[in-house]
Amino acid sequence: MATLKQVAALADVPILTAYQALSGSAAVPQAQRQSVLAAAEQLGYTLHVTIKDVAALAGVSIATVSYALNNSAPVSAATRQRVLEAAAALNYRPNVNGRTLQANKTRLVGYGWHDVKRGSSASFLDRFTYWMAQAVESYGYHVLTFAHSEESPTDAYRELIQTNRVDGFILAHTNRNDVRIRYLMEARVPFAAFGRANDRWDFPYVDVDGRRGVELVTEHLIELGHTRIALIGWPEGSLSGDARVQGYFDALDAAALPVHSAWVRRAENSSAAAAAAAAELMALPSALRPTAIACVSDLMAIGVMNYLNSRGIRVGYDVAVSGFDDEPIAELVHPPLTTLRQPVDDLAAQVVALLMAELERIPAPQRQILVAPQLIVRASTDPKRQLP
Amino acid sequence: MATLKQVAALADVPILTAYQALSGSAAVPQAQRQSVLAAAEQLGYTLHVTIKDVAALAGVSIATVSYALNNSAPVSAATRQRVLEAAAALNYRPNVNGRTLQANKTRLVGYGWHDVKRGSSASFLDRFTYWMAQAVESYGYHVLTFAHSEESPTDAYRELIQTNRVDGFILAHTNRNDVRIRYLMEARVPFAAFGRANDRWDFPYVDVDGRRGVELVTEHLIELGHTRIALIGWPEGSLSGDARVQGYFDALDAAALPVHSAWVRRAENSSAAAAAAAAELMALPSALRPTAIACVSDLMAIGVMNYLNSRGIRVGYDVAVSGFDDEPIAELVHPPLTTLRQPVDDLAAQVVALLMAELERIPAPQRQILVAPQLIVRASTDPKRQLP
DNA sequence: CTGAAAGCGCTAACAG
DNA sequence: CTGTTAGCGCTTTCAG
Numbered sequence: 001m002a003t004l005k006q007v008a009a010l011a012d013v014p015i016l017t018a019y020q021a022l023s024g025s026a027a028v029p030q031a032q033r034q035s036v037l038a039a040a041e042q043l044g045y046t047l048h049v050t051i052k053d054v055a056a057l058a059g060v061s062i063a064t065v066s067y068a069l070n071n072s073a074p075v076s077a078a079t080r081q082r083v084l085e086a087a088a089a090l091n092y093r094p095n096v097n098g099r100t101l102q103a104n105k106t107r108l109v110g111y112g113w114h115d116v117k118r119g120s121s122a123s124f125l126d127r128f129t130y131w132m133a134q135a136v137e138s139y140g141y142h143v144l145t146f147a148h149s150e151e152s153p154t155d156a157y158r159e160l161i162q163t164n165r166v167d168g169f170i171l172a173h174t175n176r177n178d179v180r181i182r183y184l185m186e187a188r189v190p191f192a193a194f195g196r197a198n199d200r201w202d203f204p205y206v207d208v209d210g211r212r213g214v215e216l217v218t219e220h221l222i223e224l225g226h227t228r229i230a231l232i233g234w235p236e237g238s239l240s241g242d243a244r245v246q247g248y249f250d251a252l253d254a255a256a257l258p259v260h261s262a263w264v265r266r267a268e269n270s271s272a273a274a275a276a277a278a279a280e281l282m283a284l285p286s287a288l289r290p291t292a293i294a295c296v297s298d299l300m301a302i303g304v305m306n307y308l309n310s311r312g313i314r315v316g317y318d319v320a321v322s323g324f325d326d327e328p329i330a331e332l333v334h335p336p337l338t339t340l341r342q343p344v345d346d347l348a349a350q351v352v353a354l355l356m357a358e359l360e361r362i363p364a365p366q367r368q369i370l371v372a373p374q375l376i377v378r379a380s381t382d383p384k385r386q387l388p
Numbered sequence: 389m390a391t392l393k394q395v396a397a398l399a400d401v402p403i404l405t406a407y408q409a410l411s412g413s414a415a416v417p418q419a420q421r422q423s424v425l426a427a428a429e430q431l432g433y434t435l436h437v438t439i440k441d442v443a444a445l446a447g448v449s450i451a452t453v454s455y456a457l458n459n460s461a462p463v464s465a466a467t468r469q470r471v472l473e474a475a476a477a478l479n480y481r482p483n484v485n486g487r488t489l490q491a492n493k494t495r496l497v498g499y500g501w502h503d504v505k506r507g508s509s510a511s512f513l514d515r516f517t518y519w520m521a522q523a524v525e526s527y528g529y530h531v532l533t534f535a536h537s538e539e540s541p542t543d544a545y546r547e548l549i550q551t552n553r554v555d556g557f558i559l560a561h562t563n564r565n566d567v568r569i570r571y572l573m574e575a576r577v578p579f580a581a582f583g584r585a586n587d588r589w590d591f592p593y594v595d596v597d598g599r600r601g602v603e604l605v606t607e608h609l610i611e612l613g614h615t616r617i618a619l620i621g622w623p624e625g626s627l628s629g630d631a632r633v634q635g636y637f638d639a640l641d642a643a644a645l646p647v648h649s650a651w652v653r654r655a656e657n658s659s660a661a662a663a664a665a666a667a668e669l670m671a672l673p674s675a676l677r678p679t680a681i682a683c684v685s686d687l688m689a690i691g692v693m694n695y696l697n698s699r700g701i702r703v704g705y706d707v708a709v710s711g712f713d714d715e716p717i718a719e720l721v722h723p724p725l726t727t728l729r730q731p732v733d734d735l736a737a738q739v740v741a742l743l744m745a746e747l748e749r750i751p752a753p754q755r756q757i758l759v760a761p762q763l764i765v766r767a768s769t770d771p772k773r774q775l776p
Numbered sequence: 777c778t779g780a781a782a783g784c785g786c787t788a789a790c791a792g
Numbered sequence: 793c794t795g796t797t798a799g800c801g802c803t804t805t806c807a808g
Contacts, residue, residue, distance in 0.1 A: 001800080048492075050801060061779045066803060073804090076777060093550040097489045098801030102784050104436075106485065108532070113518045129517075130501045134535040142553065144496070145531045147522040162481040164785095165530065271720055299720075306722055329717050332659055332687075334694055389784080438785060449795045454787060461788085464793060486785030489800045552801095 002043040004053040004090075010039035015057045019090050022047045049090045058086035069094070107141045109355065110166040112148040112156060112180075114173055128194065131348035132170060139356050141167075154183040161189050168359050170194065170351060174205070176239055192355035194347060196239050204354040204367040206347055210240050210324070213340040213373040214247030214294060217322045220338070220375060221292045222255050224382065226320060230263040230290035232277045232300055244296045244324065263290055271303025278304040282311065282319075291319055292381070298323035298330050301337055305380065320381040324373075335379035342373050390431040392441040392478075398427035403445045407478050410435045437478045439486075446474035457482070495529045497743060498554040500536040500544060500568075502561055516582065519736035520558060527744050529555075542571040549577050556747050558582065558739060562593070564627055580742035582735060584627050592742040592755040594735055598628050598712070601728040601761040602635030602682060605710045608726070608763060609680045610643050612770065614708060618651040618678035620665045620688055632684045632712065651678055659691025666692040670699065670707075679707055680769070686711035686718050689725055693768065708769040712761075723767035730761050 008018035013032050020026040021036035028036070040046075055062040060079055067073040068083035075083070086092075100106050111132065133143045144166055148156035157180055160166050168190035171180060176198045184191045185203055193205040214231075221229050231248045234241035245264070252259050262284055267273035274295060281290055295301040301323030305315050315321050316335045323330060326341035350369055357364035379385040396406035401420050408414040409424035416424070428434075443450040448467055455461035456471035463471070474480075488494050499520065521531045532554055536544040545568055548554050556578035559568060564586045572579045573591055581593040602619075609617050619636045622629035633652070640647050650672055655661035662683060669678055683689040689711030693703050703709050704723045711718060714729035738757055745752035767773040 051803095052801080062802080063780080063804080064778055067778085070803085074777060079778080091550075093547070095552045095801050097485065097492075097494065097552050098784090099803075100784090101485045101489045101786090101801080102803050104485075104784070111533075113521055129533065130535060133501055133533050137535060143533045145499075145517065145521050145533050147518060147525060159481070162479075164483045164485050302720055306720075309722065329720070332690055332694075332717070334697065439787095440785080450786080451788080451796080452794055455794085458787085462793060467794080483785050486800090487787075489785080489802090490787050492800070 001048070002045045003056070004045075004047075004049065005056040007036065007039045007043055007045050010043065011035040015053065016089055019047075019049070019053075023091070025091065049092045050095065051092075053090055054083065054086045054092050057090060058082045104164065106164065106167050108144045108166045109136055109141050109352075110157070110160050110169045111143050111145050112153065112169070112171070113145060114148065114150065114153075127344045128172065128348055131345045132352060134345075135349045135352035139352070141356075143170075153180050157183060157189070158187070161187070168192075168355055170355055176237075190355065190358035192351050192358060194351045198239065202367070204358060204364065206351040206354065206369045206371065207240070208342050208347070209370040209372045210244040210296075211247040211250065212370075213324060213375075214244045214296065215251045216247075216373070216375045217294055217324075217338065217340060217381075218248050218251035219255075220377065221294065221320060221322070221381060222251065222257065224292075224320065226292040227257060228260075228263070228288065228290045229257070229292045229294065230265070230281050232265045232267055232274050232293060232295045232304065234269055234296060235266050241296060248294060260288060262288060267300065269297055269299060271299055271306065274300035274303035275307040278307045282308075282313070292321075293319060294322045296324050298325045298327045298337060298339055301339070301380070302329065302333055305333060305337070316379050316381065316383040322381055326376055330376075331378065333380075335383075336385070338378045338381040339376050340373040341376050343371060347371055389436070390433045391444070392433075392435075392437065393444040395424065395427045395431055395433050398431065399423040403441065404477055407435075407437070407441075411479070413479065437480045438483065439480075441478055442471065442474045442480050445478060446470045492552065494553065494555050496532045496554045497524055497529055498545070498548050498557045499531050499533050500541065500557070500559070501533060502536065502538065502541075515732045516560065516736055519733045520740060522733075523737045523740035527740070529744075531558075541568050545571060545577070546575070549575070556580075556743055558743055564625075578743065578746035580739050580746060582739045586627065590755070592746060592752065594739040594742065594757045594759065595628070596730050596735065597758040597760045598632040598684075599635040599638065600758075601712060601763075602632045602684065603639045604635075604761070604763045605682055605712075605726065605728060605769075606636050606639030607643075608765065609682065609708060609710070609769060610639065610645065612680075612708065614680040615645060616648075616651070616676065616678045617645070617680045617682065618653070618669050620653045620655055620662050620669075620681060620683045620692065622657055622684060623654045629684060636682060648676060650676060655688065657685055657687060659687055659694065662688035662691035663695035666695045670696075670701070680709075681707060682710045684712050686713045686715045686725060686727055689727070689768070690717065690721055693721060693725070704767050704769065704771040710769055714764055718764075719766065721768075723771075724773070726766045726769040727764050728761040729764050731759060735759055 004018055005015055008015045011018060013036060017028055017032055018036045021028040021033045022040060051062045051065050055065045060083060064079060065083050068075045068080045136143050146156055157169060171191060171193040172195060174193050174195035174197050178197050181197050181203060196205055196207050233245040236242060265277040267277045293304055295304060301321050304321050308315050308319055313319055323337050323339040326339045330337040330339045354364055392406055393403055396403045399406060401424060405416055405420055406424045409416040409421045410428060439450045439453050443453045448471060452467060453471050456463045456468045524531050534544055545557060559579060559581040560583060562581050562583035562585050566585045569585050569589060569591060584593055584595050621633040624630060653665040655665045681692055683692060689709050692709050696703050696707055701707055711725050711727040714727045718725040718727045742752055
């Protein structure tokens with residue numbers, strides 16, 4: 001590709017005039033405009049301002065332009081001025097790909113989508129992605145998203161890193177023995193996760209303190225005077241699920257309240273399974289029947305509420321119900337649901353900060369961070385909050 | 389950076405051995421391993437297999453490697469074989485950045501996130517992004533996501549295109565007079581939109597046929613025997629909102645059913661505003677009081693259902709209610725909500741196909757595509773569907 | 777303080 | 793059919 005300077009020379013006009021004629025950024029006498037257009041046509045030139053053009057206009061070498069623009073070497077005030085003016089006049093923006101190739105750094109962070117099943121709580125992660133993009137950009141990076149299959153998720157990660165598409169990754173939806181984490185650790189690829197895996201692996205992550213969250217809501221229920229408090233958790237074995245259940249025990253222990261084994265039920269994360277668990281709880285003899293049911297997800301809490309409603313049991317008055325996640329639905333259901341909100345923006349910013357520490361090889365003060373969720377009290381536990 | 393060949397020469401071992409020692413992909417005698425490691429150390433070499441290494445191992449020029457790997461020029465069967473074997477032995481993956489710089493094509497498409505407000509229906513777009521990533525990858529592209537401000541959204545788009553970060557864009561959440569669309573059209577940047585803008589602009593888009601959707605659900609209500617059918621739409625002025633309202637009129641006209649002006653209400657897209665509109669409808673004199681209420685969003689339908697429930701009016705039996713979007717909540721509410729589902733995967737694939745047509749300068753047969761949504765009948769209109 | 781020149785990894789004319 | 797070579801746009805030694 002020819003340069004702007006060559007086009008200008010052929011048309012016998014100043015470089016700046018050639019630029020203006022081609023870009024339409026300023027009026028140019030018709031005759032000059034014509035000859036510039038003809039010259040560009042002849043050379044097969046399409047407007048792409050490069051560092052060479054800026055150098056030519058400023059009358060300096062391309063190295064000097066680079067120095068002046070990046071402050072990467074001392075440049076006299078006068079030349080700097082000339083360079084900046086030339087760059088501005090040509091509306092110059094450096095082509096990141098040149099820089100990428102030379103530095104062997106893409107300033108791109110990979111983020112893999114798993115397949116979001118219909119009805120699963122995706123909205124939270126959606127907002128996470130937004131804040132992640134935002135946070136990453138504050139460091140001059142961008143997010144490259146990709147879809148990975150459930151069967152062999154590591155393939156996509158390996159491919160992206162081997163082809164130098166990205167500098168590192170951010171993971172969400174982690175699980176114990178997450179193959180992606182294992183691969184990235186072994187391959188020494190920089191990454192940071194939103195979510196834990198297991199206690200053996202040492203990698204940078206940020207997670208919601210689910211234990212603390214359920215503890216908070218249980219304390220809230222105790223304060224309201226409940227003494228027979230039930231919990232519907234997920235089947236044992238998930239790190240975050242078990243932590244949430246632990247918070248329930250911790251709060252009851254601290255208050256020296258009795259825990260009856262029949263009060264702790266396990267169910268899949270679906271409203272139907274939670275409704276069934278609620279039915280079992282309500283079938284307990286009246287002396288044991290709970291007056292409050294804490295759930296480890298909003299989805300489950302809604303199942304419980306549906307069941308109670310269908311049995312004519314008034315949620316909030318007769319039985320208190322709480323969830324976890326503060327999904328958009330939580331304030332739309334009837335009565336609005338008490339729940340725990342994850343501070344998404346904060347979580348995203350922190351996980352990005354961890355990744356940046358890895359990428360820039362800055363030792364982070366802390367590689368594992370737990371963030372406490374925020375208790376949002378609504379009418380499902382506290383009828384005083386009921387709207388008229 | 390030194391090459392693998394130089395390391396091998398210094399260590400006085402074959403190239404393949406040097407690779408194996410460095411990568412650990414195969415066992416190498418301890419002595420050789422040591423000298424390779426020492427050589428790499430001395431040259432400051434870290435393992436990065438490039439086309440040069442493959443060429444050296446195969447004993448051909450780098451051009452031949454490129455030809456063989458890309459089938460971009462005829463290569464004899466024997467050499468091709470040698471090249472492929474060398475590439476496989478070294479686990480070679482081309483560095484996309486070299487290609488990017490030379491071709492001046494990034495094979496990246498930009499997708500901008502707007503700020504998702506809490507409680508707004510984001511889950512649909514979340515799934516869209518997943519399918520978009522999937523579709524884009526089938527063409528060998530990836531998605532680069534970025535956050536843009538509400539005030540000057542074009543800045544982010546301009547920056548990305550001027551710095552050669554992306555080849556084009558996919559837009560969602562379009563509106564009439566969308567400044568992004570105007571900018572991209574003027575700047576002749578390739579893009580395709582999920583959503584329309586206005587009738588004056590000619591650009592590639594895919595959209596849900598909202599008119600047809602509401603027509604479908606209105607026909608469904610007519611079939612169920614309703615004759616007094618109301619509609620709650622958005623305030624006039626939005627392209628998609630007005631189209632949905634039109635579908636209501638079309639269905640009633642086709643059935644020669646009366647339309648009473650009091651039956652058409654306009655409200656903001658919130659459950660509260662919709663509930664208020666429902667209250668007005670229910671306050672009509674009994675001869676005019678509708679027996680069915682179609683809403684242009686699930687959010688509004690839920691507001692209507694909440695209102696009816698609170699007044700003791702049984703949704704599905706006394707008054708039918710329908711929504712639009714088929715958000716996850718739709719099947720969780722009580723009773724489950726009849727609504728219209730947007731075929732997200734299909735929409736995403738089509739909008740990506742349109743963009744690819746722009747990028748590869750293939751004239752698309754159709755630049756504007758409307759996709760009919762699918763009617764999902766649930767108990768909120770058809771009590772027979774009620775679960776026991 | 778500034779410029780010439782090398783080179784990041786790859787593709788593609790052009791010769792042979 | 794294969795190799796030589798010239799870049800793509802940028803940063804960065806190394807001289808002057």
